[in-house]
Amino acid sequence: MSTGIAGDFLGLLAQNNLRPLAAEASTRAPEQTHATTVFAFRYRDGVLVAGDRRATAGNVIVADDVNKIIEIDRYSLLAIAGVPAMAFEMARVMQVSFAYYRRSQLQPLSLEAKVRALARLLRENLPLTLQGVGVVAPVFATVEAQGDKMVPRIYFYDPLGAQFEAVAFAASGSGSGTVRSVLSFQERFGEVKPSTMSLNRAIRFAHDTLTVASEFDSATGGMDPARTVWPVIKVLDGNGVRDVQTAEQIAARKEGA
Amino acid sequence: MTEEPFRWLEAIANRREYVQQQIATGSPVFAVSLDAGILLLGVGSGQSKVFEVFDRQAMAALGHPADIERVRNILIDAAHLEAFTRAAADVNVRRLVSFGLSPQLKQSFEQIFQAPFMINLLLAEVAEKPAQDVLVQVSFDGGFVIQHGGVMVAAAKPEQVPSVTKWLKDSIDPKLPPEKASLVLLLAWDALVRNQSLPETVDLTNGLPLACREQLTGKVVEAALLERQSVNLARYVPLTPLLTG
Numbered sequence: 001m002s003t004g005i006a007g008d009f010l011g012l013l014a015q016n017n018l019r020p021l022a023a024e025a026s027t028r029a030p031e032q033t034h035a036t037t038v039f040a041f042r043y044r045d046g047v048l049v050a051g052d053r054r055a056t057a058g059n060v061i062v063a064d065d066v067n068k069i070i071e072i073d074r075y076s077l078l079a080i081a082g083v084p085a086m087a088f089e090m091a092r093v094m095q096v097s098f099a100y101y102r103r104s105q106l107q108p109l110s111l112e113a114k115v116r117a118l119a120r121l122l123r124e125n126l127p128l129t130l131q132g133v134g135v136v137a138p139v140f141a142t143v144e145a146q147g148d149k150m151v152p153r154i155y156f157y158d159p160l161g162a163q164f165e166a167v168a169f170a171a172s173g174s175g176s177g178t179v180r181s182v183l184s185f186q187e188r189f190g191e192v193k194p195s196t197m198s199l200n201r202a203i204r205f206a207h208d209t210l211t212v213a214s215e216f217d218s219a220t221g222g223m224d225p226a227r228t229v230w231p232v233i234k235v236l237d238g239n240g241v242r243d244v245q246t247a248e249q250i251a252a253r254k255e256g257a
Numbered sequence: 258m259t260e261e262p263f264r265w266l267e268a269i270a271n272r273r274e275y276v277q278q279q280i281a282t283g284s285p286v287f288a289v290s291l292d293a294g295i296l297l298l299g300v301g302s303g304q305s306k307v308f309e310v311f312d313r314q315a316m317a318a319l320g321h322p323a324d325i326e327r328v329r330n331i332l333i334d335a336a337h338l339e340a341f342t343r344a345a346a347d348v349n350v351r352r353l354v355s356f357g358l359s360p361q362l363k364q365s366f367e368q369i370f371q372a373p374f375m376i377n378l379l380l381a382e383v384a385e386k387p388a389q390d391v392l393v394q395v396s397f398d399g400g401f402v403i404q405h406g407g408v409m410v411a412a413a414k415p416e417q418v419p420s421v422t423k424w425l426k427d428s429i430d431p432k433l434p435p436e437k438a439s440l441v442l443l444l445a446w447d448a449l450v451r452n453q454s455l456p457e458t459v460d461l462t463n464g465l466p467l468a469c470r471e472q473l474t475g476k477v478v479e480a481a482l483l484e485r486q487s488v489n490l491a492r493y494v495p496l497t498p499l500l501t502g
Contacts, residue, residue: 009337012334012337012338013338013341016338018338018341018342020341074491092341093341096340096341099337099491100333100337103309103310103311103333103337104329104333106305106308
């Protein structure tokens, strides 16, 4: 076995003098790019994870076509908010780590280990987080095997690496305050609770939630069908991760019109 | 001893004989390019013989289980480091073998105070078209053969391999579904293990012949497909247990 702990990809990287999140902060650091609003909520058949496509640096819109919902493996999604440079690196480490463990140990990583893997990466990023550079606050959705069933779970993290399981929903990024308010209101007082929605209804609800968030937060891109800017939406259920393509989102909107 | 070239050559020759004796009873493994993907198959007595290496790469091996594990880990470590430092698309079996595995096998074999790898393995990498598939056979001394598409066999007795490979090429239509192709591979496995001649025609209307089924009693057939078309990055799909004796 090549690494100290069997199947530990970070150990293998260290043996080869590779330090994925190593960086020195500078007081003259340039304006950082931030990925903004992402959220996850339970719907009738699983978990829906959505994010706008905007990345900003101060008052500058850096890009309006960013994918912040990243498939880590067939049963895990990472929604990133914060500095994409660090967040994308964390996602890449997780993708390779999970696959490395599964192939080398001939079994998938457990739910607890997946959840802790992200916490570990956030803690490794602690020096930059404490200096206000490279802050990442992700949402992580994955599944837990319960007998023959695969039950989706949602976790959110603070930038220091503390993990919390969300019962019904979680949100992160600059528009998350508004998103949480909408989700909380709908779950408690709405006629149709998100957790009972069909997929198409949940897609429309995600659209509407992002639209409201973009009205109160300039860094949230929302959606702009006229410019063919649609959010990224992925769903996670017992069969794994599935991308909800633009055509399916358009069809879901038409159904509700 | 190593100061004298003659003694070194003698030691290497003894070593080769020793390794060949050790793996002489090893169960053959197969890789075949089909339209559906690359099918890998092995028959074991409990321990695994077919493994996923990376997204589009897999291996099948015969030999000492501990050495199969060592080689598997060498390949998996190298593939994932490459994927992380460069990209998943940069991982390929040609580089894994020629720059990673083969030199290590050769060094272990020729360092006469070091334990040699007792292994004979096949590596496969699925591509867009069967003719672009890469199949590699790697020997315990680090020697390797690369071919595109077709059939590859790794057996304990190398002299058996050419005739079996030719028979399999003639008998397996690439359009065959993997489950059917597996049965043809099992006929070849049976002939190799029992040192029998291969049937002139393949007739599987009643399943595998009785003698073959008896030979499989108490063994586990392990097969996997590297899918050619898939929505998943990881193309490895286990097809086992296909048949347990």
